[in-house]
């Protein structure tokens with residue numbers, strides 16, 4: 001039985017380890033959607049098996065796909081898109097946002113709901129966009145319902161995606177199946193997490209879909225079939241953050257195996273981020289290896305493109321010997337929790353000196369002490385907590401099980417490194 005709060009392992013010596021990590025959440029959930037919309041069966045190898053991806057598989061089954069998740073390689077056999085029931089999106093942004101544009105193509109009604117906090121996370125822009133292109137959608141946030149009629153007209157639509165890149169990805173993923181395709185424009189403050197939109201576009205092109213992204217803030221998808229392709233999922237590079245951070249804070253050496261040489265995953269930015277903290281970072285066929293310095297130096301980073309890394313980066317910054325400034329991440333207030341406020345609260349509660357900005361955090365060096373680290377049902381707040389716990393004795397992480405959103409048995413994988 002896992003204790004709650006969970007005593008985080010403390011690194012009393014430099015950690016030396018090589019780890020293999022589970023598949024990427026973002027790649028797995030896109031692969032499943034595209035496979036369920038494709039023109040034939042396909043295989044998703046190395047799929048992530050975690051709460052977010054199992055919720056996605058269940059959602060797609062309720063829209064008519066046959067998905068076998070019993071083996072390591074998942075098989076997806078598309079069926080006629082039908083709907084009559086409800087979909088639980090949990091706390092998964094990718095399920096709440098990527099599935100409705102597909103549900104609009106099904107015949108029948110689907111009711112969407114999820115965890116309590118999910119009712120606060122924004123989705124209205126997608127639902128309004130679906131209405132604008134001919135779909136029948138009831139509601140502006142969870143719970144909402146999509147009354148599918150078997151087809152969607154498609155066409156031109158303008159959205160404000162400044163709160164989440166997932167608004168754009170969601171519309172693009174199903175767009176080739178709309179009668180006239182889709183022409184999406186973004187108007188508003190800059191879209192965050194752009195690598196995730198690049199991931200969507202690259203995967204659509206792998207499936208033979210024609211996407212034009214040559215004009216900034218505009219994406220057009222031509223109507224046509226989505227070809228079935230077998231795909232191998234890369235390890236989740238954002239979930240690599242705490243593991244590589246362990247080398248950084250303990251002056252150790254950690255290798256994450258099978259790190260792709262080239263990828264659209266936002267987590268690849270860890271190479272530059274850890275270098276900025278003073279780590280030595282090298283890529284080889286073996287994986288990505290990080291060697292921690294004697295002391296971490298503070299960083300000044302705009303994380304707008306890679307906001308999901310912010311909790312781990314903030315934890316590292318709190319352990320650095322000089323001040324750090326993390327900016328460009330107002331949108332992470334709309335993630336699993338208000339991450340800027342949660343990080344400031346928890347770091348300050350263990351002795352940190354953290355000030356919230358509207359769009360970031362200023363983190364100054366301060367001696368940290370033990371205490372309970374609250375996670376706000378946020379897997380990445382738990383990652384931040386275990387990083388602090390590895391460097392500071394006596395940290396107890398509340399609800400470590402929340403990590404199962406994107407990493408089943410994270411606590412065991414983490415403890416094995418000490």
Ligand SMILES: O=C(O)C1=C[C@@H](OP(=O)(O)O)[C@@H](O)[C@H](O)C1
Pocket residue numbers: 025026027093094163164165166169192193196307308331
């Ligand atoms: O499309 C995706 O798979 C994701 C996009 C990003 O969302 P935001 O654009 O809301 O930050 C990222 O933070 C999230 O973890 C996953």
Ligand SMILES: C=C(OP(=O)(O)O)C(=O)O
Pocket residue numbers: 091092093094308335336380406
């Ligand atoms: C923002 C995140 O998740 P979601 O896919 O639920 O938006 C995240 O994993 O950091």
